[in-house]
Amino acid sequence: xxxxxxxxxxxxxxxxxxxxxxxxxxxxxxxxxxxxxxxxxxxxxxxxxxxxxxxxxxxxxxxxxxxxxxxxxxxxxxxxxxxxxxxxxxxxxxxxxxxxxxxxxxxxxxxxxxxxxxxxxxxxxxxxxxxxxxxxxxxxxxxxxxxxxxxxxxxxxxxxxxxxxxxxxxxxxxxxx
Numbered sequence: 001x002x003x004x005x006x007x008x009x010x011x012x013x014x015x016x017x018x019x020x021x022x023x024x025x026x027x028x029x030x031x032x033x034x035x036x037x038x039x040x041x042x043x044x045x046x047x048x049x050x051x052x053x054x055x056x057x058x059x060x061x062x063x064x065x066x067x068x069x070x071x072x073x074x075x076x077x078x079x080x081x082x083x084x085x086x087x088x089x090x091x092x093x094x095x096x097x098x099x100x101x102x103x104x105x106x107x108x109x110x111x112x113x114x115x116x117x118x119x120x121x122x123x124x125x126x127x128x129x130x131x132x133x134x135x136x137x138x139x140x141x142x143x144x145x146x147x148x149x150x151x152x153x154x155x156x157x158x159x160x161x162x163x164x165x166x167x168x169x170x171x172x173x174x175x176x177x
Contacts, residue, residue: 005034006175009168012040035047037170039146045111047131047140048154048162049103050123052097055154056106058165068106069156089093100127104134107164113139122148165176 010018019033026032046057046067057067118141121128132141146166151158 008171009165011156012169017170032174033171034174035172043116044120045116046116046120048122050153053153054103056110056157058111061116066110068110100130103131119145120141122151122162125149138156
């Protein structure tokens, strides 16, 4: 029987005390830690993008050094058929391309070249890929990365939450039988 571990996110400054309490409460199981993932890089580049919204930030430790959060309309799909469907598809494509260009521009302006030591991305995978394919941002693709594609529309509160989650120590726990 195959079990999957559940993931718990613990703030780095709380991890030592959390682990001590966890080990004291589970000396012989049934729960046990089966994996730990740290993301200790002090300087982060953050790129969050979904159709209709984006957030870009340069983060030092847990503080936003610089950031830009905004919205851009990308038309949703339509039930129209024929010529209208093709016209709306072209419009959606053009609006998405414009969103990607704007986010790439903000990223080059806000994230200092060569300073971030890790990358945090989130939102729509294909839009993130399109932003990072900009030649001016090629160096970001080589950095260690954490991905959060389960986020809502990137607003300031979502940006703050993603930064918190990116810094967290991810602990995989097997709950036992």
